[in-house]
Amino acid sequence: MRILVVNPNTTASMTEKAGAAARAVAAPGTEIIAANPAMGPASIEGYYDEALAVPGLLEVIAAHGRAAPGIDGVVIACFDDVGLDAARCLSAVPVVGICEAAMKTATLLGGRFSVVTTMPRSIPALEHLAERYGVAGRCRVRAAGVPVLALEDPTSGAVERVRDTIRQAIAEDGAESVVLGCAGMADLARALTAEMGVPVVDGVTAAVKLVEGLAVLGLRTGKTGGYAFPLPKPYAGDMARFAPAPQP
Amino acid sequence: MRILVVNPNTTASMTEKAGAAARAVAAPGTEIIAANPAMGPASIEGYYDEALAVPGLLEVIAAHGRAAPGIDGVVIACFDDVGLDAARCLSAVPVVGICEAAMKTATLLGGRFSVVTTMPRSIPALEHLAERYGVAGRCRVRAAGVPVLALEDPTSGAVERVRDTIRQAIAEDGAESVVLGCAGMADLARALTAEMGVPVVDGVTAAVKLVEGLAVLGLRTGKTGGYAFPLPKPYAGDMARFAPAPQP
Amino acid sequence: MRILVVNPNTTASMTEKAGAAARAVAAPGTEIIAANPAMGPASIEGYYDEALAVPGLLEVIAAHGRAAPGIDGVVIACFDDVGLDAARCLSAVPVVGICEAAMKTATLLGGRFSVVTTMPRSIPALEHLAERYGVAGRCRVRAAGVPVLALEDPTSGAVERVRDTIRQAIAEDGAESVVLGCAGMADLARALTAEMGVPVVDGVTAAVKLVEGLAVLGLRTGKTGGYAFPLPKPYAGDMARFAPAPQP
Amino acid sequence: MRILVVNPNTTASMTEKAGAAARAVAAPGTEIIAANPAMGPASIEGYYDEALAVPGLLEVIAAHGRAAPGIDGVVIACFDDVGLDAARCLSAVPVVGICEAAMKTATLLGGRFSVVTTMPRSIPALEHLAERYGVAGRCRVRAAGVPVLALEDPTSGAVERVRDTIRQAIAEDGAESVVLGCAGMADLARALTAEMGVPVVDGVTAAVKLVEGLAVLGLRTGKTGGYAFPLPKPYAGDMARFAPAPQP
Amino acid sequence: MRILVVNPNTTASMTEKAGAAARAVAAPGTEIIAANPAMGPASIEGYYDEALAVPGLLEVIAAHGRAAPGIDGVVIACFDDVGLDAARCLSAVPVVGICEAAMKTATLLGGRFSVVTTMPRSIPALEHLAERYGVAGRCRVRAAGVPVLALEDPTSGAVERVRDTIRQAIAEDGAESVVLGCAGMADLARALTAEMGVPVVDGVTAAVKLVEGLAVLGLRTGKTGGYAFPLPKPYAGDMARFAPAPQP
Amino acid sequence: MRILVVNPNTTASMTEKAGAAARAVAAPGTEIIAANPAMGPASIEGYYDEALAVPGLLEVIAAHGRAAPGIDGVVIACFDDVGLDAARCLSAVPVVGICEAAMKTATLLGGRFSVVTTMPRSIPALEHLAERYGVAGRCRVRAAGVPVLALEDPTSGAVERVRDTIRQAIAEDGAESVVLGCAGMADLARALTAEMGVPVVDGVTAAVKLVEGLAVLGLRTGKTGGYAFPLPKPYAGDMARFAPAPQP
Missing domain, CATH: 3.40.50.12500 (Rossmann fold)
Structure with missing residues (x-):
C-alpha cells in the first residue's frame, strides 16, 4: 500500500516531520510518500494562506495519482484540512484531513x-x-x-x-x-x-491509520454527489494546467 | 461609492450579467465595477472548480483594492461563496458572498x-x-x-x-x-x-445592497480574529506574487 | 422612498434619537418617519412591557400604512424585536427588527x-x-x-x-x-x-439599510405562509378597532 | 387548589369546552376557573391575532390573581402559547401553555x-x-x-x-x-x-396536570431572570391600566 | 392509583427516602410502592454501575406489573435515568425517569x-x-x-x-x-x-406528579415504534428468566 | 495484536460471521478473538434485548481482559452499540461500537x-x-x-x-x-x-480497523472523566460477581 502524505505548505522540515510520524505508525506493508507543493505559503496561518496553498496541494495529488503504480490514499497534513473537498473531487482514492x-x-x-x-x-x-x-x-x-x-x-x-x-x-x-x-x-x-x-x-498519525483502514476495506470517496469528479471544462491563464480532463 | 462585483469564473457574459444586475439596484452615487479573473475555470460546478477559482479571485480584489481611489466593498458573485473567508482576510473593506x-x-x-x-x-x-x-x-x-x-x-x-x-x-x-x-x-x-x-x-443584487449598507454604516470586517490581515511570509513558486506584504 | 421607524415605547426622546440615527444613514431619496405609539410602556424591559407595547406599535403601522402615499418599509426600533411577527402579517411592505x-x-x-x-x-x-x-x-x-x-x-x-x-x-x-x-x-x-x-x-441604522435594500430589490414579506394577512374576524371590546378588514 | 384556565380568544363555547376538559381531569380538590378576555379576537389564527389577544389575556390573569383567595396556577388554552412569557412575568404562580x-x-x-x-x-x-x-x-x-x-x-x-x-x-x-x-x-x-x-x-388536559403538579411540589416561576416581575413604570393612553405596580 | 417507584440500586435507605418523598406529594388516592432490586450495585456512579443495575430494575418492574391489581405507572428513581428505554418496552404503563x-x-x-x-x-x-x-x-x-x-x-x-x-x-x-x-x-x-x-x-417528586398526570389522562407509552413490546425469543443462561413472553 | 470482537447476542453463527469478516480485514499480525456471551438474548431487536445483553457482554470482556496475554482492543459487534459506555469504563483498552x-x-x-x-x-x-x-x-x-x-x-x-x-x-x-x-x-x-x-x-470491519489504529497509535480510552474505572462497591445477588475490584 502507498499513502501520500501531503504537507500543503512549502516548509520541507515540516514535510519530513509529518513523513516520519506517518512512517512510525504505518503498517509493515505501507509505503509513506511525504511531499509538499513547489508553490504556495511557507506556513498556513489563516484563511488567506489556506486558499493559496490549495492549488499546490492539488498539483501534488495529481502528480502522484497519475503516476504508476499510483497511490491508495491521501492524507492532507495541515490542521485546517486545507483543500479537503477539492482533493476528494480530484482523487479516486480516499482522502482524509488531519483535523x-x-x-x-x-x-x-x-x-x-x-x-x-x-x-x-x-x-x-x-x-x-x-x-x-x-x-x-x-x-x-x-x-x-x-x-x-x-x-x-x-x-x-x-x-x-x-x-x-x-x-x-x-x-x-x-x-x-x-x-x-x-x-x-x-x-x-x-x-x-x-x-x-x-x-x-x-492528526497526521490518526489520518494515516484511517486511510490505511479505508484502503483495506476497499472504501473510496463516493462519486455520485458533491465529490463527483470535476467536469471537463476550459481553465484560463495560469490555471490552464489544472483544467479537468474527461473521466475515462 | 465604488463596489467591486467579482465573478470568480472567467466567463465574461456572466460578469456582464452580474454587473448589469448590480447596476440596476445600486444607489445613484454607487459605481459598480464588474470584473472576473484572468485565470481559472470557465464556470464553477463543484469543489474543485471552487478551489482553483480562488487565486484569480484574490488577484482581482488585490488589484482593485490597491488602486486609487480604492473600493468601498466587494461582492463575490458565485453562489458557492467561493473564497469568501480568504477575501475577508485580504481586504480592508467589507466582502459579502451572494449565497x-x-x-x-x-x-x-x-x-x-x-x-x-x-x-x-x-x-x-x-x-x-x-x-x-x-x-x-x-x-x-x-x-x-x-x-x-x-x-x-x-x-x-x-x-x-x-x-x-x-x-x-x-x-x-x-x-x-x-x-x-x-x-x-x-x-x-x-x-x-x-x-x-x-x-x-x-444573491448578486442582495449582496450589492448589503455591501452598500455596510459602507454607509462605516462597518468593515473585524480584523482581530479569524479575518486578520495575512501575516507576511514567503510564498514559493508561481504563488510568490501572492505573498502577503506587511501591513502598514 | 419612505421608511417608518417605530419606537414601540412612548418615550419621545428615544423616538427622536432613533429617527436622527436613521436619517444619518438613509439614502438621499429616503424619507424617515419616526413615530411612537400613543399608548403603552415608557420603556421596554422584559416580556410584560413587550406584550403591552405591541398594540400601540401595530396602531402606528396601520395608521401610516393606510395613509397616502404609504410607506415602503418598517423598522421596529426596539432590540427585543417587539411585535415583529404580527407587524409582518399586518403590513404589505417589508418589516425588519433592529435585533x-x-x-x-x-x-x-x-x-x-x-x-x-x-x-x-x-x-x-x-x-x-x-x-x-x-x-x-x-x-x-x-x-x-x-x-x-x-x-x-x-x-x-x-x-x-x-x-x-x-x-x-x-x-x-x-x-x-x-x-x-x-x-x-x-x-x-x-x-x-x-x-x-x-x-x-x-440595530436602528442596520435595519434602515436592510429595509432600504429590500425596497429597492422589490422584495416584500411572503404572504403565503405564517405572515399571511390576518383573516377578517370580529374583535371584541377595546380591541374592536384592530379587527382585520378583508383584504381587497 | 384553584387553577385558572384562560382561553385567550373571546369565543365562549371554546372557553366552556376547555373548562369541561380541564374539569374532567382535575384532581378532586381542584377547582377549575375557565375564563376568556372581554376584548380581543374571536379566534387566534396567526401572529396578528396572537398579539392582540395578549392584553385581554393578561387582564384576565391580573383580575383573578388579585382576587381573594387567589389562584394556584394558570393554563393558557391556546395552542400558540399566546402571551406565555408575559404571563409568567405578571404572575406569582406557575403558568403553562398548552402547546x-x-x-x-x-x-x-x-x-x-x-x-x-x-x-x-x-x-x-x-x-x-x-x-x-x-x-x-x-x-x-x-x-x-x-x-x-x-x-x-x-x-x-x-x-x-x-x-x-x-x-x-x-x-x-x-x-x-x-x-x-x-x-x-x-x-x-x-x-x-x-x-x-x-x-x-x-394540551388543555396535559397543562392542567402539569400545573397541578407544580403547585403540589411548591414550584413557582423563577423570578431572578427573564421572568422577573415587571418594573413599575408609566404606561400611556389606553394601556395605562396595565402599568405595573411596585412589587410589595 | 398505584405508582411503582423503583430505586435501581440496592440501598434500602435510599429506597425509603424516595418512597417518603413520593408519598409526600402523591394525590390522596395514590398508593406509592417503593422498591429496589435484589441484585445489582449499592449505588450508581457511572456507566458500569448503570448497566448492571438494569436487569434488577426490570425484574422489579416485571414483578409488580404482573401482580394483581397491577400498577398505573413507574418512576425510575436514579438520576441517570437508568434503563428507561428498556423499561418502556417492557411495561404497558407509563414510565418516567427522574432526570x-x-x-x-x-x-x-x-x-x-x-x-x-x-x-x-x-x-x-x-x-x-x-x-x-x-x-x-x-x-x-x-x-x-x-x-x-x-x-x-x-x-x-x-x-x-x-x-x-x-x-x-x-x-x-x-x-x-x-x-x-x-x-x-x-x-x-x-x-x-x-x-x-x-x-x-x-426529580423523584417531579416524576411522581408526571406519572400521576399521565395515568389520569389515560396516556401510556406508544407501542408502535421504538418502545414496542419485546419480541418473544430465547434468552440463554442466567438471563433465561428475562426471555420476553409473547404478548397476549 | 489481539482484538476481541464480541457479538453481544448468543447466536454463534453471527459470532462466526463477525469473526470471519474481522479476520478478512485484520492486519497480518492481528489475532481476532470472536466471542459471544453465554447468557442473554439470541438476537438484539430493541431496547429490552439491548439491556439484557449487556451483562453477558461485560462478562466476555472481563474474561478476556483478565486473561494473559490480554487484548489490545475491543469491538462490540451489534449495531445498537450495546453496552459501549459501560465497556469503556470496564476496560483499559480501546472499545469501539460498530455503529x-x-x-x-x-x-x-x-x-x-x-x-x-x-x-x-x-x-x-x-x-x-x-x-x-x-x-x-x-x-x-x-x-x-x-x-x-x-x-x-x-x-x-x-x-x-x-x-x-x-x-x-x-x-x-x-x-x-x-x-x-x-x-x-x-x-x-x-x-x-x-x-x-x-x-x-x-461496521464490524470498520471497527476492527479503527481499533487496530488506536492500538498502533498507543491511544486508550481516557480515564479522567465519564469513562473512569468503576468504583469498588458491593453488588448484591446474582450481580455480585460483577462488583468492581479496586484498581491496582
Whole structure:
C-alpha cells in the first residue's frame, strides 16, 4: 500500500516531520510518500494562506495519482484540512484531513476534548471545522500563542507553551482527551499522552491509520454527489494546467 | 461609492450579467465595477472548480483594492461563496458572498425558503453553507438539473427548468420565499417574484445592497480574529506574487 | 422612498434619537418617519412591557400604512424585536427588527460577536432571539446593568458602563464585533467602532439599510405562509378597532 | 387548589369546552376557573391575532390573581402559547401553555410525534415553538385545513379532517404519538387514543396536570431572570391600566 | 392509583427516602410502592454501575406489573435515568425517569437552569441526557464532589457541599432554577427552594406528579415504534428468566 | 495484536460471521478473538434485548481482559452499540461500537449517507445514536423489514430486501454512501459496494480497523472523566460477581 502524505505548505522540515510520524505508525506493508507543493505559503496561518496553498496541494495529488503504480490514499497534513473537498473531487482514492482524523479519533476515546492549536487567529477556522464534523458541542479550541514555524525551532519555547495550554485544557474544559492542532506537533503526541495522563491525539498519525483502514476495506470517496469528479471544462491563464480532463 | 462585483469564473457574459444586475439596484452615487479573473475555470460546478477559482479571485480584489481611489466593498458573485473567508482576510473593506446575502435576505421575508440551484452536485456545498449561516433548519436546496453555462444560452430551456423547480419548491417545501442559487440567474428574480407569488431573491443584487449598507454604516470586517490581515511570509513558486506584504 | 421607524415605547426622546440615527444613514431619496405609539410602556424591559407595547406599535403601522402615499418599509426600533411577527402579517411592505438587523449584520463582519444590552433581565429574551436567528453558537449576550431610560440621561454614567462591558466582551468572549443591544444606544456605534478597534453595530441604522435594500430589490414579506394577512374576524371590546378588514 | 384556565380568544363555547376538559381531569380538590378576555379576537389564527389577544389575556390573569383567595396556577388554552412569557412575568404562580404541555407530555410517551393543527398558516409558529421547546428534531407539524371555529360546528366535517390528518401522520411521519394542535380539539383526545392505536395528547388536559403538579411540589416561576416581575413604570393612553405596580 | 417507584440500586435507605418523598406529594388516592432490586450495585456512579443495575430494575418492574391489581405507572428513581428505554418496552404503563422529569419540569419555571449532581464522573452522562431531552442549550451540569452514599450520612458534610454548589450555579450560570441531580437529594428540594430564592426541583417528586398526570389522562407509552413490546425469543443462561413472553 | 470482537447476542453463527469478516480485514499480525456471551438474548431487536445483553457482554470482556496475554482492543459487534459506555469504563483498552465505527467511516467518504437496518423498531435507537455521534443532519435511517435472524437464513429473501432498501436510499435520500445497520450483514459490504456504485460500509470491519489504529497509535480510552474505572462497591445477588475490584 502507498499513502501520500501531503504537507500543503512549502516548509520541507515540516514535510519530513509529518513523513516520519506517518512512517512510525504505518503498517509493515505501507509505503509513506511525504511531499509538499513547489508553490504556495511557507506556513498556513489563516484563511488567506489556506486558499493559496490549495492549488499546490492539488498539483501534488495529481502528480502522484497519475503516476504508476499510483497511490491508495491521501492524507492532507495541515490542521485546517486545507483543500479537503477539492482533493476528494480530484482523487479516486480516499482522502482524509488531519483535523477531521484527530477530532473523530478523539470521539472514540472520551466525551469532551480540547484542541490546542498555534495562533489565536486559527481558532475560528477550527471551531468551524468542529461544527462541520459534528463535534462542536464537545470540543473547545485553544491557542498556545506560538507561530507554526516556531515549532520547528527547539529554542523557541513553543513546545513548553503547548504543554501549558494542554494543562489548562485538562483543568478547565473537562477535556477527557486532547488534540494537537497543528501538523508541526506530530512528534509530540506519544510523549504527551504519557506525561499528561489523558490521551493526546495527533492528526497526521490518526489520518494515516484511517486511510490505511479505508484502503483495506476497499472504501473510496463516493462519486455520485458533491465529490463527483470535476467536469471537463476550459481553465484560463495560469490555471490552464489544472483544467479537468474527461473521466475515462 | 465604488463596489467591486467579482465573478470568480472567467466567463465574461456572466460578469456582464452580474454587473448589469448590480447596476440596476445600486444607489445613484454607487459605481459598480464588474470584473472576473484572468485565470481559472470557465464556470464553477463543484469543489474543485471552487478551489482553483480562488487565486484569480484574490488577484482581482488585490488589484482593485490597491488602486486609487480604492473600493468601498466587494461582492463575490458565485453562489458557492467561493473564497469568501480568504477575501475577508485580504481586504480592508467589507466582502459579502451572494449565497450568504441571498439566504440572510430570505430570512427577512418569511420562515422556510428553498434554494434552486443548477446541478445536483452543488447541493451538498450549498447545504453546508446553509448550516454555516444558521439557516439549515428552514432551508431546502433543490437543483434544476441545468449546467451553469446553459443559463447563458436562451435556447437551452434552462430557465424553464428553473421555473418548474421553483414551482415544486413552493408546492412541496412550505417555502415562503425562494432563493436563486446561481449568479447566472441574477436577471430572473424580479420577473419570477411577480410570476410566482412569493418573493424570489437573487444573491448578486442582495449582496450589492448589503455591501452598500455596510459602507454607509462605516462597518468593515473585524480584523482581530479569524479575518486578520495575512501575516507576511514567503510564498514559493508561481504563488510568490501572492505573498502577503506587511501591513502598514 | 419612505421608511417608518417605530419606537414601540412612548418615550419621545428615544423616538427622536432613533429617527436622527436613521436619517444619518438613509439614502438621499429616503424619507424617515419616526413615530411612537400613543399608548403603552415608557420603556421596554422584559416580556410584560413587550406584550403591552405591541398594540400601540401595530396602531402606528396601520395608521401610516393606510395613509397616502404609504410607506415602503418598517423598522421596529426596539432590540427585543417587539411585535415583529404580527407587524409582518399586518403590513404589505417589508418589516425588519433592529435585533435581527444587527445580529445578521454582525455575521457579515466576523465570526463570534457579543451583544451588550441594558438590564440582565433582557438577556434570556435576546438569547432566544439569537437562537431563532441562527446565531446562538457564535453570539454571547451581556448586560451593562443600566436601565433603558438612563441612556437618555447623560449624567447617569450609563454610557461608561456600556463601554466597560464592550471591553469585557472583546477580552473574554472572542468577539470579533459587538452589537449594541438597545435602540437607545443608536448614537454611540460610530464612535465606539473607532474607539474599540472592532466593528460596533447599531440595530436602528442596520435595519434602515436592510429595509432600504429590500425596497429597492422589490422584495416584500411572503404572504403565503405564517405572515399571511390576518383573516377578517370580529374583535371584541377595546380591541374592536384592530379587527382585520378583508383584504381587497 | 384553584387553577385558572384562560382561553385567550373571546369565543365562549371554546372557553366552556376547555373548562369541561380541564374539569374532567382535575384532581378532586381542584377547582377549575375557565375564563376568556372581554376584548380581543374571536379566534387566534396567526401572529396578528396572537398579539392582540395578549392584553385581554393578561387582564384576565391580573383580575383573578388579585382576587381573594387567589389562584394556584394558570393554563393558557391556546395552542400558540399566546402571551406565555408575559404571563409568567405578571404572575406569582406557575403558568403553562398548552402547546408546551402537550409537546413535553408527548416526549414522555415515545420518540417522534406529530402535531395536527387547524390552518396551514399556523405551521410556522408551531414549528418555532417546537424548536424553542427543544423537540424540533422529533416533531412534525401538519395542518388539517380547518378554521378554528369550524371545530365548534359539528356539521362542518372538521373532526373528520383532523382524523384523516392523524392517520397520515402515523403512516408517513414515524409518529409514535400525536398532539392535537388546537384548544378546540380538547374533547377529542381520549376517543382518538382508543381509535388510532397511538397516544393522542390534548394540551388543555396535559397543562392542567402539569400545573397541578407544580403547585403540589411548591414550584413557582423563577423570578431572578427573564421572568422577573415587571418594573413599575408609566404606561400611556389606553394601556395605562396595565402599568405595573411596585412589587410589595 | 398505584405508582411503582423503583430505586435501581440496592440501598434500602435510599429506597425509603424516595418512597417518603413520593408519598409526600402523591394525590390522596395514590398508593406509592417503593422498591429496589435484589441484585445489582449499592449505588450508581457511572456507566458500569448503570448497566448492571438494569436487569434488577426490570425484574422489579416485571414483578409488580404482573401482580394483581397491577400498577398505573413507574418512576425510575436514579438520576441517570437508568434503563428507561428498556423499561418502556417492557411495561404497558407509563414510565418516567427522574432526570427527564426534573429537567422538563425546570423548563416550565424559567430559561437556563443548572443541575447539581454528586460526582464529576457523572457529568458526561447527564450532559448527554440534557442533549437527548432537548435542553442542552439552557442547562449546565455541576458536581458537588460528594459520593452518592455520603448523602445518606448526615455527618458527611455532603449537604453543605450541595448547598455551596447551588450558590455557585445561581451566581455564575444565569440559572433561573436548579435541579437536584441525585435521587438521594429528594428530601432537600423544598427547603432549598425557600433558602435559595430560586425554584429547586427534585426529580423523584417531579416524576411522581408526571406519572400521576399521565395515568389520569389515560396516556401510556406508544407501542408502535421504538418502545414496542419485546419480541418473544430465547434468552440463554442466567438471563433465561428475562426471555420476553409473547404478548397476549 | 489481539482484538476481541464480541457479538453481544448468543447466536454463534453471527459470532462466526463477525469473526470471519474481522479476520478478512485484520492486519497480518492481528489475532481476532470472536466471542459471544453465554447468557442473554439470541438476537438484539430493541431496547429490552439491548439491556439484557449487556451483562453477558461485560462478562466476555472481563474474561478476556483478565486473561494473559490480554487484548489490545475491543469491538462490540451489534449495531445498537450495546453496552459501549459501560465497556469503556470496564476496560483499559480501546472499545469501539460498530455503529459509531460505520457512521464515522461514512463521514470520510461523502456528505449524506443512509443506514439500512433490519426492523423498523430499531430506527429510533439508531436515530438517537446518529444524533449522539454528531451525524444526525446528514444521516437517514431506513429499515429493510427483516428480522435479524433471517439474515442467517439464505432462503429468507432478507438480502434481497436489504438490496432494495439500499436502492431506495440512493434514489431518494441523496445518500453518497450507505451503512449496513446490523452485524449480520457484515459479509455483504464488499459485493454491495461493487454492485451499487456507492461505498457500502459495514461496521464490524470498520471497527476492527479503527481499533487496530488506536492500538498502533498507543491511544486508550481516557480515564479522567465519564469513562473512569468503576468504583469498588458491593453488588448484591446474582450481580455480585460483577462488583468492581479496586484498581491496582
